[in-house]
Amino acid sequence: MNFGKPVVLEQRINGHSRIIHSEPSQVGFYQANMSQSFAWDSEVEFLLLYLKPSLLKDLSEAAWGQDKIELVPQLTRFFDPLIVQMGLALKSILETDALGSRIYADSIANALGIHILSRYSSIQKPSKYYKGGLSKQQLKQVLDYMNEHLDRNLSLSELAKVVHLSSYHFAHLFKQSMGISPHQYHIQCRIERAKELLFRRDATIKDIAQVVGFSSQGHLNYHFKRLTGITPKNFLHQ
Structure with a gap:
């Protein structure tokens, strides 16, 4: 995904080279077994996402009951707003909280995989709809x-x-x-536990953040204020 500016690339795939023009928000899609390399002569920002073939196979079995799928061989320089949106979400996780949002990252990866399978594979039928919830x-x-x-x-x-x-x-x-999603529920539980520990007043906010699973005090502050409207510090002084 091109998250930068227009750039001219030299693209080499399976031994064949060509020159292409890449525009911002354009996406390239390549199968795992392709040998590929790219070169450019100016500063540019790309996001590379790798989905394991085993993930796509598992998703295909769960959503369509098919364990054999055929992806499009290669797509270069196309626009797919949903892929870009999910790419930006993953980029944000990596930049702000690479250690604390695995459930969220997994959920986005699953959504991305389902989108790729439904749009860019041999699968023709709609995915299964599960209803009724967990027992x-x-x-x-x-x-x-x-x-x-x-x-x-x-x-x-x-x-x-x-x-x-x-x-x-x-x-x-x-x-x-x-x-709500598993990620949202887990965050809510962490905030409720943080409230209990703040009431005790026997640990620092930084220590509480670590105890309840946040990667930093800043990460706790962000979600605490998002869910309660106040910061942990202000919560202590109520």
Whole structure:
């Protein structure tokens, strides 16, 4: 993805070279087995995203019941606003909180994979629609697990394994049950736990941020104010 300015690139794929013009927000899509390299002669910003073939296979099985898929061989210099939007979201995670939002990053990767499969593969039918939510037992299991591991950077696949589901299936059913995504729920739980620790007044805000799983005090401050309207410091002085 080109996040910079117009630039002329020398593109070499599977031994064949050509000169191309890349515009801002243009996307290139290449299969994992392609040998490729690029060269340019001016400063430019690109975002490279790599999705494991195993992820696409798992998503295809979960969403369409197909384990054999055929992706388009190669697409160069096309516009796809949804891919750009998800790319920007992942870029923001890496720049602001690379250690603390694994569930969120996994969710975006799944959404990106589903979009690629539905738009740029041999799959023709619509994806499955899961409804009904998690069972009461499944919901209790996963909520307990999340609350017991607030300090950990949990992945979506780890949570899905608790209730023996695919990550794609789990994310859909969790949101139907709770009305919010697993990432949003985990953040809310961390903030509630932070409130309890702030009430005790026996730890610094920085220490509390670490205990409840935030990568920094600034990250705690951001989500605390976003959800409560005030900062942890102001919460202490109420």
